[in-house]
Amino acid sequence: MKNTDFVVRFAGEGGQGVVTSADGFASANAQVGYHVQTFSTFPSQIRGGPVWTQTRISTEPIRSSGDDLDVLVAFNEYAYNEHKSEIREGGVIIFDSGTFELEGVENSFGMAFDDLARSTGNARAANMVVMGALAYLVEIDQSILEQFVTKRFTRGRPNDQEIIESNIKALTLGRIEAENSGFMIGQMADAIPPEGEQVLINGNVALSLGAMAAGIDVYVGYPISPATPILLFMENNLPGPGKFAYQSTSEIESITSIIGAAFAGKKAMTATAGPGFTLMGEGIGLAWMAEIPVVVVDVQRGGPSTGLPTKTEQSDLLTALYPGHGDMQMPVIAPGTVEECFVAGHRAFAWAERYQGPVVVLSEHMLSERNQNIPKPDLSKVNSENRSVYTGTNGYQRYDGWELSPMPIPGNPGSYVANGSEHDGMGDTTHLADRHIQMTNRRFSKLKLLEDGTYESQNTDASIVLMPWGGSKGSGLSAYEELAEEGVDLGWYYTMYLSPLPPKLLEELRTKDLVLVPELNYMGQFASVLRSQGVKAEAITQYTGLPFKVRELASRIRDRVGTQQKESVTA
Numbered sequence: 001m002k003n004t005d006f007v008v009r010f011a012g013e014g015g016q017g018v019v020t021s022a023d024g025f026a027s028a029n030a031q032v033g034y035h036v037q038t039f040s041t042f043p044s045q046i047r048g049g050p051v052w053t054q055t056r057i058s059t060e061p062i063r064s065s066g067d068d069l070d071v072l073v074a075f076n077e078y079a080y081n082e083h084k085s086e087i088r089e090g091g092v093i094i095f096d097s098g099t100f101e102l103e104g105v106e107n108s109f110g111m112a113f114d115d116l117a118r119s120t121g122n123a124r125a126a127n128m129v130v131m132g133a134l135a136y137l138v139e140i141d142q143s144i145l146e147q148f149v150t151k152r153f154t155r156g157r158p159n160d161q162e163i164i165e166s167n168i169k170a171l172t173l174g175r176i177e178a179e180n181s182g183f184m185i186g187q188m189a190d191a192i193p194p195e196g197e198q199v200l201i202n203g204n205v206a207l208s209l210g211a212m213a214a215g216i217d218v219y220v221g222y223p224i225s226p227a228t229p230i231l232l233f234m235e236n237n238l239p240g241p242g243k244f245a246y247q248s249t250s251e252i253e254s255i256t257s258i259i260g261a262a263f264a265g266k267k268a269m270t271a272t273a274g275p276g277f278t279l280m281g282e283g284i285g286l287a288w289m290a291e292i293p294v295v296v297v298d299v300q301r302g303g304p305s306t307g308l309p310t311k312t313e314q315s316d317l318l319t320a321l322y323p324g325h326g327d328m329q330m331p332v333i334a335p336g337t338v339e340e341c342f343v344a345g346h347r348a349f350a351w352a353e354r355y356q357g358p359v360v361v362l363s364e365h366m367l368s369e370r371n372q373n374i375p376k377p378d379l380s381k382v383n384s385e386n387r388s389v390y391t392g393t394n395g396y397q398r399y400d401g402w403e404l405s406p407m408p409i410p411g412n413p414g415s416y417v418a419n420g421s422e423h424d425g426m427g428d429t430t431h432l433a434d435r436h437i438q439m440t441n442r443r444f445s446k447l448k449l450l451e452d453g454t455y456e457s458q459n460t461d462a463s464i465v466l467m468p469w470g471g472s473k474g475s476g477l478s479a480y481e482e483l484a485e486e487g488v489d490l491g492w493y494y495t496m497y498l499s500p501l502p503p504k505l506l507e508e509l510r511t512k513d514l515v516l517v518p519e520l521n522y523m524g525q526f527a528s529v530l531r532s533q534g535v536k537a538e539a540i541t542q543y544t545g546l547p548f549k550v551r552e553l554a555s556r557i558r559d560r561v562g563t564q565q566k567e568s569v570t571a
Contacts, residue, residue, distance in 0.1 A: 072091070116173045285326065464514045
């Protein structure tokens with residue numbers, strides 16, 4: 001029986017081509033119709049330190065990076081020692097014999113990656129040597145990789161053909177080395193190309209494209225891992241008539257700059273990570289107070305402080321909901337897949353413009369760096385929303401009411417105010433108690449305009465349900481389906497719209513005996529938010545800097561469901 005799924009991990013040191021190998025292998029297989037997904041984790045220094053990247057290819061849609069390894073490609077001895085325990089029975093280890101040797105390891109064979117590359121005349125082709133060996137192990141036709149190489153290196157330069165030929169030679173050398181080893185993993189089943197056009201993309205780019213589809217005018221950001229690629233994408237792709245992308249000198253400059261742009265009538269966004277988001281807190285409070293629409297993206301990483309800047313975590317939720325002092329609550333959209341990152345990018349602008357205030361998008365490191373093929377977004381189905389703009393006469397009392405009112409834009413009629421102090425209907429500062437009550441109620445009541453979020457559900461009659469959020473969606477859904485096949489009576493809920501929650505979803509969750517929330521943090525942050533809203537929620541937490549493995553998550557859910565059912569019987 002042919003294999004329908006294959007997982008390989010490339011492990012070594014920064015600068016050795018670990019990430020390039022993984023991305024290249026994913027790209028080559030995506031081009032012929034396989035589903036692919038990558039996951040990367042690396043240290044925070046620019047070069048050096050332990051790095052590993054995982055590539056999974058499958059004939060079916062992929063939800064997680066995979067639990068066990070079919071192949072480990074070890075670029076150094078440290079990588080072998082760190083990752084050898086994750087090889088499945090029957091798996092194979094390929095090691096760089098030009099760097100170290102393995103004695104007595106039966107499921108391994110060595111290749112001198114760099115020496116083989118240099119023999120082709122292209123010292124940078126070591127990753128192609130590895131890809132050739134991998135293709136042999138799973139009996140992927142050499143022509144697939146050759147087509148990938150030809151397409152990748154045909155760039156209209158005089159030496160294109162020379163580069164193509166050297167890389168194809170490197171693929172062949174790797175294939176010969178694997179054949180001489182005598183190892184085989186088993187042939188991959190033929191790809192079943194998804195319907196419609198696909199794009200291979202990561203979460204940061206997908207989110208950026210979603211923002212562009214929504215009509216973003218201004219992007220201002222400061223470099224910080226893992227959000228920097230959004231800044232780079234905007235600098236390279238946003239400039240044009242009426243558009244502006246800029247690298248600021250700090251996160252405080254970023255937030256105040258986009259507030260200024262939005263005050264002037266532009267759709268504006270910034271992106272950062274946890275430490276930068278904290279610095280933006282006061283500015284976000286100003287946007288909330290003055291009712292100015294902006295989008296702030298927080299690509300979560302391990303914390304607190306500098307924490308784990310290149311690892312994944314879901315620990316900024318409470319900060320995202322309440323980023324400033326005083327009474328305020330942010331609308332929060334937390335995508336769970338690369339495809340949802342695109343949706344979050346344009347939906348955040350729709351929400352911001354509709355209710356005239358700041359909206360937070362909570363992405364994560366695991367999504368930002370994950371390359372995955374998804375259906376090409378259909379821009380004809382993107383419903384952009386624009387703010388209601390005042391067009392009447394002067395003397396306009398924008399804030400004199402309990403509901404949303406049109407926003408005046410400088411150069412047009414109306415009072416032009418962005419007052420961070422409490423204010424009256426015109427926007428002038430006031431300290432009157434009745435005005436503060438009225439304005440506070442006004443600001444919170446506008447959140448009701450955002451209760452159009454969608455959600456997923458399965459087996460809704462179950463008294464115990466699973467409800468992950470963000471990037472834990474994939475592992476959570478796979479664990480749920482595994483348990484459902486076992487006959488475990490468990491329901492499923494999921495939404496990317498965390499604040500405000502869809503009212504119907506919240507109503508259903510309140511009827512459940514137990515809502516289990518897998519999340520990558522210590523505090524069980526989303527579970528605590530749900531409890532504050534009358535839901536019997538309990539977190540299943542992990543804070544390793546890595547995503548949940550499906551098998552381990554399913555085991556923890558199974559145990560907790562069993563305990564709950566026993567307690568219900570004896571109650």
